[in-house]
Amino acid sequence: MTPRDAADDNPSQGSRWSDLDRPPLNAAALRRALVRKGALWSEVDVVQRTGSTNADLVARADAGRAGEGSVLVAEEQTAGRGRLDRQWTAPARSGLFFSVLLRPGEVPVARWGWLPLLTGVAVATGLARAAGVDTSLKWPNDLLVTVGGEERKAGGILAERAGEGVVIGVGINVTLRADELPVPQAGSLALAGAVSTDRDPLLRAVLRSLEEWYGRWLAAGGDPLASGLQETYAAGCATLGRTVRAQLPGERSVVGEAVAVDGDGRLVIATGAGVQEPVGAGDIVHLRPA
Structure with a gap:
């Protein structure tokens, strides 16, 4: 038994089955399933509580204590962050909170901006398979589900540079x-009618899907078209075809129809003035249903 597995069998830290509604993840079983010869995932570490898995994994990478394929999972995050430094909190063991370290050294850095979108596709694909929930993506990286006929955010993705790599939370x-x-406006897989909320198989499905999409993207030299990523992202993107407002840096906003995701991963908005404006960063608000 390794120290990180001790909580599974130490009553003072809580039995694995102390909360039947929200049992802890089985770290040893996750490693057996995911860490294998030739696989992307080199290490899977589960911690009971931390501020932010992204901050922790960035620190490990910067200190040379994490290699490509490292996965850090927390049962509870106390200082999780979303885009634009928004806080992300949830009860212990109520979700999946994890970060991965990727080092796509052979892919031009100009194409690394596709990594959060690739992760969104992989997460949506993995959850659709394992949870049976119809999921979609709000550009650039929010996971949407339907609860009571309403579109709700059930997940998010945050990418940060870490030396010669990227940590994706x-x-x-x-x-x-x-x-x-x-x-x-928030939701969850359970509220969306998931056929399974067992986090172990859900996490395995998501990480296997991410490994598959990352491998395709690497093999294509990061080309989003050749890898099929650009087409797949567009097909699952709930933002396209909607009237949106983009809140841009500098307190500028653009309103129009989201018509495409271009080769650089930017959202293209057709404005009322007949201009197509690509947006690479900003907060997107859906103004009407598709």
Whole structure:
């Protein structure tokens, strides 16, 4: 038994089955399933509680204590962050909160901006298979589900540079109940009618899907078209075809129809003035249903 598995069998730290609704992840089983010869995932570490898996994994990478394929999972995050430094909090063991370290050295850095979008495709694909939930993506990296006929955010992705690599953090609400939602616009897999909320197979499915998509993208030299990533992202993107407002840096905003995701991963907005404006960074608000 390694120290990181001790909580599974140490009553003072809580038995694996101390909360039947939200049992802890089985770290040893996850490693057996994911860490194997020739696989992307080189290490899977599960911690009980931390501020941010992204911050921790970036620090490990910067200190030379993490290689490509390192996965850090937390049962609870106390200082998780979303885009634009928004706080992401949830009850312990109510979701999947993890970060991965990728080092796509042979891919031009100009194409690394596709990594969060690639992760979104991989997460949505993995959850659709394992949880049976119809998922879609809000550009650039929010995971949407339908709860009571309404579109809700159930997850998000945050990418950060770490030396010669990228750390990508993922947060997914799995068993969050209605009275636990941080905001009315939030949702969870359980509220969306998931056929399974067992986090072990959900995490395995997501990481295997990410490994598959990352491998395709690497083999294509990071080309989003040749790898099929650009087409797949567009097919699953709930933002396309909608009237949106993009809140841009400098307090500028653009309103128009989201018509495409270009080769650089930017959202192309057709404005009322007949101009097509690519947006690479900003906060997108859906103004009407598709």
